[in-house]
Amino acid sequence: MTKIAICGALGRMGKTIATLIDEDPALEFVGGVDVGEGTLFGKRVVSSDDIDIFLAEDKPDVLIDFTIAGAAVKNIQAASKAGIAVVVGTTGFSEEQKEENRNNIEGTIPAVISTNFSVGVNIFWKLVREAAKQLSDYDIEVTEAHHHFKKDAPSGTAKTILEIIKEEAGDREEMYGREGMVGERGKEIGVHVIRGGDIVGDHSVMFAGNNEVIELSHRAYDRAVFAHGVIRSAKWIAGKKPGIYTMDDVLGLSG
Numbered sequence: 001m002t003k004i005a006i007c008g009a010l011g012r013m014g015k016t017i018a019t020l021i022d023e024d025p026a027l028e029f030v031g032g033v034d035v036g037e038g039t040l041f042g043k044r045v046v047s048s049d050d051i052d053i054f055l056a057e058d059k060p061d062v063l064i065d066f067t068i069a070g071a072a073v074k075n076i077q078a079a080s081k082a083g084i085a086v087v088v089g090t091t092g093f094s095e096e097q098k099e100e101n102r103n104n105i106e107g108t109i110p111a112v113i114s115t116n117f118s119v120g121v122n123i124f125w126k127l128v129r130e131a132a133k134q135l136s137d138y139d140i141e142v143t144e145a146h147h148h149f150k151k152d153a154p155s156g157t158a159k160t161i162l163e164i165i166k167e168e169a170g171d172r173e174e175m176y177g178r179e180g181m182v183g184e185r186g187k188e189i190g191v192h193v194i195r196g197g198d199i200v201g202d203h204s205v206m207f208a209g210n211n212e213v214i215e216l217s218h219r220a221y222d223r224a225v226f227a228h229g230v231i232r233s234a235k236w237i238a239g240k241k242p243g244i245y246t247m248d249d250v251l252g253l254s255g
């Protein structure tokens with residue numbers, strides 16, 4: 001039985017993940033951490049100030065983090081001190097925060113970190129990579145849409161898409177929206193962010209050439225698609241060697 005705790009337990013993703021853990025006979029939900037205290041599936045959710053004592057007392061095998069970037073850095077540090085594996089879905093990290101996470105993880109604990117835990121998105125990224133490689137001279141535009149509560153922009157998934165395109169189609173400037181006399185299009189990647197309603201998560205990449213357009217897109221209809229990937233990762237990471245792993249490792253798609 002793998003014991004799991006969740007940081008951000010009372011949030012949208014936290015509750016979705018806890019529901020799947022509760023239904024899984026191979027997993028035990030031991031409780032969580034959030035800004036305020038509470039309960040979830042009969043287990044305590046403690047204040048983030050008490051994370052060290054919570055980890056020492058409840059001893060999860062895996063700590064899952066879906067919070068905000070600044071909080072996630074501290075939570076990963078706490079897991080590292082306690083020697084607990086982590087699965088991190090939080091997005092919006094700065095380069096400095098990513099470096100801090102690497103320092104806390106490498107050589108100390110195993111971690112799966114992904115900007116998107118949906119299996120579909122992980123395959124979508126591979127399709128984007130192939131298209132960017134083959135159509136490196138086409139004009140490329142990335143669009144993402146999310147619910148109106150989302151704090152970071154562009155989404156972590158869109159940032160991963162931008163990294164992939166730059167790796168395959170050459171380093172290009174990002175152009176966030178366009179307004180006024182913008183002149184002829186340059187060697188850039190247009191980036192467009194939509195926020196509204198309860199959109200779970202849409203991403204699309206357009207490759208526009210002469211007389212043809214190819215568009216690849218992914219739409220999540222339910223947060224359960226992310227949560228299922230998180231559960232798969234939590235089962236996979238328990239007992240692994242220290243280091244940072246990706247969903248490619250979890251899904252056996254590396255190499």
Ligand SMILES: NC(=O)C1=CN([C@@H]2O[C@H](COP(=O)(O)OP(=O)(O)OC[C@H]3O[C@@H](n4cnc5c(N)ncnc54)[C@H](O)[C@@H]3O)[C@@H](O)[C@H]2O)C=CC1
Pocket residue numbers: 007008009010011012013014033034035036048066067068069071072075088089090091092114115116117118152156226
């Ligand atoms: N990688 C992936 O597949 C996915 C990533 N996300 C990311 O996960 C994060 C959370 O998303 P949602 O659940 O929609 O947000 P949310 O706002 O519903 O939940 C975040 C929770 O974290 C709590 N929190 C804030 N500071 C904390 C701290 N110091 N310690 C513990 N808890 C703290 C908040 O009170 C809240 O309950 C975002 O960064 C989002 O982009 C969301 C969906 C999928």
Ligand SMILES: O=C(O)C1=N[C@H](C(=O)O)C[C@H](O)C1
Pocket residue numbers: 091115116146150151154155156157158200201202
């Ligand atoms: O905040 C969200 O909701 C989501 N965040 C992730 C991101 O920033 O890419 C993944 C998903 O799109 C939902």
